[in-house]
Amino acid sequence: MRQMSFAEALNQALQEEMRRDSRVFVIGEDIGRMGGLFKVTKGLLEEFGADRVIDSPISEAAIAGAGVGSALVGARPVIEFQFVDFITLAMDQVVNHAAKLRYMTGGSVSVPLVIRAPVCGGIGLGAQHSQSLEAWFVHVPGLKVVMPSTPADAKGLLKSAIRDANPVLFLEHRLLYGQTGPVPDDDFSIPIGSADIKRAGNDLTIAATGRTVPLSLTAAEKLAGEGIDVEVIDPRTLKPLDKATIVKSVKKTNRLVVVSDGWRTGGYAAEVMAVIMEECFFDLDAPIQRVCGKDVPMPVAAALQKAAMVSEDDILNACRIAVSR
Amino acid sequence: MCLIREFERKVDELNKSGLILGTAHLYIGMEAIAVGSCAAMEQNDLLTSTHRGHGHCIARKLDVGRMLAEIIGRADGYCRGKGGSMHIADISRGVLGADGIVGGGIPVAVGASLGMRMRKINAVVLCFFGDGASNQGCFHESINLAAVLRLPVIFICENNLWALSAPFTKTTAGGDVSKRAAAYGIPGQRVDGNDVEAVFHVVNEFAIHAREGRGPAIVECLSYRWEPHSLFTRGELRPKTEIEDWKSKDPIERYRGQLIGRKIATEKMIEQIHAEVSAELVKAVEFAKSSPPPEAETAFEDVEVRGAA
Numbered sequence: 008m009r010q011m012s013f014a015e016a017l018n019q020a021l022q023e024e025m026r027r028d029s030r031v032f033v034i035g036e037d038i039g040r041m042g043g044l045f046k047v048t049k050g051l052l053e054e055f056g057a058d059r060v061i062d063s064p065i066s067e068a069a070i071a072g073a074g075v076g077s078a079l080v081g082a083r084p085v086i087e088f089q090f091v092d093f094i095t096l097a098m099d100q101v102v103n104h105a106a107k108l109r110y111m112t113g114g115s116v117s118v119p120l121v122i123r124a125p126v127c128g129g130i131g132l133g134a135q136h137s138q139s140l141e142a143w144f145v146h147v148p149g150l151k152v153v154m155p156s157t158p159a160d161a162k163g164l165l166k167s168a169i170r171d172a173n174p175v176l177f178l179e180h181r182l183l184y185g186q187t188g189p190v191p192d193d194d195f196s197i198p199i200g201s202a203d204i205k206r207a208g209n210d211l212t213i214a215a216t217g218r219t220v221p222l223s224l225t226a227a228e229k230l231a232g233e234g235i236d237v238e239v240i241d242p243r244t245l246k247p248l249d250k251a252t253i254v255k256s257v258k259k260t261n262r263l264v265v266v267s268d269g270w271r272t273g274g275y276a277a278e279v280m281a282v283i284m285e286e287c288f289f290d291l292d293a294p295i296q297r298v299c300g301k302d303v304p305m306p307v308a309a310a311l312q313k314a315a316m317v318s319e320d321d322i323l324n325a326c327r328i329a330v331s332r
Numbered sequence: 333m334c335l336i337r338e339f340e341r342k343v344d345e346l347n348k349s350g351l352i353l354g355t356a357h358l359y360i361g362m363e364a365i366a367v368g369s370c371a372a373m374e375q376n377d378l379l380t381s382t383h384r385g386h387g388h389c390i391a392r393k394l395d396v397g398r399m400l401a402e403i404i405g406r407a408d409g410y411c412r413g414k415g416g417s418m419h420i421a422d423i424s425r426g427v428l429g430a431d432g433i434v435g436g437g438i439p440v441a442v443g444a445s446l447g448m449r450m451r452k453i454n455a456v457v458l459c460f461f462g463d464g465a466s467n468q469g470c471f472h473e474s475i476n477l478a479a480v481l482r483l484p485v486i487f488i489c490e491n492n493l494w495a496l497s498a499p500f501t502k503t504t505a506g507g508d509v510s511k512r513a514a515a516y517g518i519p520g521q522r523v524d525g526n527d528v529e530a531v532f533h534v535v536n537e538f539a540i541h542a543r544e545g546r547g548p549a550i551v552e553c554l555s556y557r558w559e560p561h562s563l564f565t566r567g568e569l570r571p572k573t574e575i576e577d578w579k580s581k582d583p584i585e586r587y588r589g590q591l592i593g594r595k596i597a598t599e600k601m602i603e604q605i606h607a608e609v610s611a612e613l614v615k616a617v618e619f620a621k622s623s624p625p626p627e628a629e630t631a632f633e634d635v636e637v638r639g640a641a
Binding site for chain 1: 378380409410411412413414415419420421422423428429431432433436438439440441442443444445446447448449450451469470473474476477480481633634635636637
């Protein structure tokens with residue numbers, strides 16, 4: 008085990024996979040000489056050269072196409088969008104091509120592509136650099152969607168994503184990049200589609216994603232002081248969702264709060280709620296609560312940004328409501 | 333060219349007899365582009381196609397029986413009935429797939445070329461697209477990327493002068509797609525798309541350059557579709573006289589005349605080709621019609637690859 012940041016863990020995963028498999032390469036804006044805006048690709052250009060670490064033009068559709076086309080012919084591309092917001096310029100390649108090519112060709116081709124992108128706000132960059140668009144991609148058959156919350160999960164899941172034969176959206180919360188945690192030294196990976204119980208508890212289940220996992224864990228400690236014993240589950244993979252782990256927990260605690268940075272309306276939290284309604288309706292002792300980003304574009308001023316994003320207080324309040332009935 | 337022409341007539345016939353659910357875009361009149369271009373391909377070379385893609389598949393010798401089976405939605409079709417006319421692919425023949433999105437294949441072609449470079453395979457990618465696609469943003473993004481990375485991609489614009497209802501001249505500034513190459517510092521050339529040998533020579537020359545590491549090029553082939561935009565949209569807004577005029581420039585008749593004039597072929601040899609084509613299509617139709625419809629549960633297969641690969 009070694010302590011490292013979330014960004015360092017991702018960097019190590021890329022480095023190890025590029026050493027392991029010469030078909031793996033990275034392409035994106037400012038990922039070479041600069042090492043990426045958030046330093047996730049730092050040092051890769053020096054080790055692997057400009058043929059495998061490609062500083063692209065500012066051309067999101069072409070970057071996505073570089074990923075889709077190269078994956079089709081057997082390469083293992085990892086493409087980076089500087090912000091997930093910019094993926095809107097590449098949606099045709101992601102949704103109409105990466106996600107569907109295998110199906111449309113009756114299984115004769117595959118697209119082993121990893122699409123990395125930072126999500127959500129928190130650093131004052133405003134409405135076009137701060138979105139949490141995970142629900143869009145969860146909606147599309149043919150895409151897997153991963154969102155880790157710890158350095159170890161980040162590394163283990165990125166390795167699995169690169170080794171997966173399907174297109175994987177790998178979403179990284181930018182407030183997590185600097186967070187440190189223990190990461191195993193050996194060549195380990197975490198399977199896509201497996202949730203993790205981050206804190207065991209008996210009174211209430213929180214299902215949280217990305218940055219809201221550490222936020223929920225802090226809230227859980229406070230609630231412990233109020234005599235509420237919270238279980239915190241991180242699905243880690245948004246699609247395919249590890250339903251069994253959440254269902255098992257809710258059957259034990261009978262109460263659920265879903266936390267997600269994405270917008271409330273039509274968001275990922277709604278999907279998790281629906282799954283639990285289908286699977287656990289008669290196990291629930293109270294209505295499921297959801298804590299989400301507010302339904303507004305992300306504002307810039309600190310006070311406004313704070314109001315728009317999920318806060319610890321939002322989680323505490325939802326948990327208190329969930330156990331009060 | 334003859335096989336493409338007769339294949340498309342067969343598709344039209346099958347549609348009229350109600351066997352096609354959905355649509356297909358016929359390539360009649362444009363056969364010389366696919367055949368001339370694909371003649372320049374070598375073993376590892378690849379192509380990306382368009383919504384009007386049957387010609388490219390046939391020029392790459394895909395099985396016309398399996399193609400027809402796909403178009404009429406049968407289990408033995410190339411895509412097991414899931415793709416239809418617009419998504420036929422066969423990587424073993426270098427066909428990365430037709431595409432239902434205008435311009436959607438252009439970024440894929442550049443990516444495929446990059447992927448082949450990553451795998452250290454020297455291969456040229458022919459990227460077919462229509463005049464309409466040349467006005468998509470991804471056209472610019474992709475050609476620019478291919479040019480800065482010096483990727484061996486030949487961008488082949490099949491300019492048939494019309495979108496569904498809008499004429500090229502009213503939608504395309506500059507009036508010449510090949511001239512856009514100058515903006516990227518790469519060669520571009522316009523060619524008579526109804527002259528199969530002319531198409532071959534231009535594409536082949538650029539393919540040789542590309543193989544030597546000299547980067548991409550744009551070839552604009554001027555041609556015309558004889559039929560309406562698609563089986564689904566049979567309305568015709570183009571002037572009758574224009575259609576008739578282009579029919580008189582039939583690439584097949586023209587090449588037949590050239591071959592006989594140059595004493596490369598005889599009438600008899602050409603009649604023989606037509607007979608072979610007819611026989612092949614009889615078998616293809618038989619194969620397609622006798623293929624069963626796919627089992628309903630296969631609708632839920634092929635969404636993803638199971639396990640690692």
